[in-house]
Amino acid sequence: MIQVRNLEKRYGTGSTVVHALRGVDLDVFPGEILMLMGPSGSGKTTLLSMLGCILQASSGSINIDGREIAGLPESRLPALRLSHFGFIFQGFNLFPALSARENVEIGLRLKGIGGGKARRQATDLLDRVGLGDKLDKIPADLSGGQKQRVAIARALAGDPPIILADEPTAALDSHSGTAVMEILASLARKKDRTVVIVTHDNRVLHYADRTVHIADGLIVDHTSQEQAA
């Protein structure tokens, strides 16, 4: 369970200060897939980064499973990221020199799983995203959709309780975008796992349990899937 209260983020200081978030309240429940929508510059990425302990809040509170993370010193954050989150990025951010399997293995090794066990788990994860035949391909030899599937497998490595994805389909054509979203929604959905996906893409909204709209650094609208239907 993630509880966000009165969260603010300012970039810069003085006359150039940007109020990216101006007091966000949000609850994300275990087991739900939440979509975060909003116009460009509205603060979606900022919010996601703070949820993922990548960016520090200017003020307000973020509580994850009863633990306050907003005021934690920077040095505590990497360990939290490692134990709690799987990240999926718009730009894939795969390691270009590593094969698909090694990319997933990196995620596992960081979490202390090594050797044959990491190899087996990576193979298994890639099987599940439909890349069982591309284990040894490097990212340059994969299509955009395939790359993002490797990234999904990497994010799922070590079975983190929270998956955060920033526009995972934005760099993909609509066909592979839909396929990726389908895989993400079906694999990530798991009892007690929280999934937050930032997207611009209306066509994928039906994978969401709930959609939150954000504009100008504020939550403006909650829509649950039942309401939308």
Added chain:
Amino acid sequence: MSMLAWKNLFHDRVRLAVTLVGIVFSLVLIVVQFGLFLGFLDTSSNIVAYSGADLWTAAPGIPHVNGGTPLNESLRWKALQVPGVRKVTKFALTFVNWKLPAGSTESVQIAGYELGSGMGGPWNVVRGTESDLAAEDSVFIDELYAAKLGIRALGDSAEVTGRRARVSGFTHGIRSFTTAPYIFTSFKNAQNYARLAEDQTVYFLIRLDPGVNPEVVRSQLRQRLLNADIYTNEEMRRKTMFYWVFQTGAGVTTLMGAILSLIVGAVVVAQTIYSATIDHIREFGTLKAMGAANWVIYQVILLQAAISAVMGYSVAIVVGEFVSHSSQTGNAPINLPPWMAAATFCLALTMCMGASVLSIRKATQIDPAMVFRG
């Protein structure tokens, strides 16, 4: 995470090649420049280093071994009375003119030693034996200077101070720091060639009894030989080396070149390694976002640098050995002793890893939020 370091390096072969060329170039430059300087040091004082003497007795206040002045033979008997002195032999080292068969002259240095004494004689003799020097007009020269001295083959002769000098042997690689090559001959011949009086020498070379303390013997010699300076072999070597290398411009220039090569090399390596790391900055950002601790990133960066250093060094040392080897027959020898090869290895590691530490700061200060920017 060592997998990431290896794969990152070998993934982009062009980048790797550029990195290695940078490191190899820098190391070869450094090895050659310092090798040249070491060659200078060795050449400047080789005649002392190979003299086989424990102590040198010289006229007071000589500037270096090639600047000796005559000394009276009577000192020999006084020296022999000092306990611990085993052998005292005469050694002449004097500049004279060598008249080529064709008529022109070259300046040479006559090195006249007592045959059979084991001190002051030629080393690396490749043609002829010491007994060949017993003849009245017999000399040894070095192969390197045969052409300069107008000598084509064994038995050819030239003229020194109106006397015949017949080449009855050759040495290999005995260079002179000055333009005047060493001509080895018997002390007797040297006295004639150098026009030394019958009772004069330039040096006494002293061999001590095994196990005696040279300092003790020297202080006793000083008390007895009031009109002479006594040096240990090492002191004479240093004095000579220091004179030729530092008091004349040549050595200083070479040393400056060596120091400059170190600076240029370090800058090139730093730049190469730094940019190789910065190339992967986005990946380090990803690692960081995924939750990797800074030390994990250090590990990858340092390992990448260490692998580059080892590979660059391996190539550089082969090139260096080759250059050094082929320089041995030329005018300026480039010496690459094992300790220098080892030092170069440490230097390569230090430079590469030091440069990577600069980029580490960059890599660990990256904002992990960069991963969300396209």
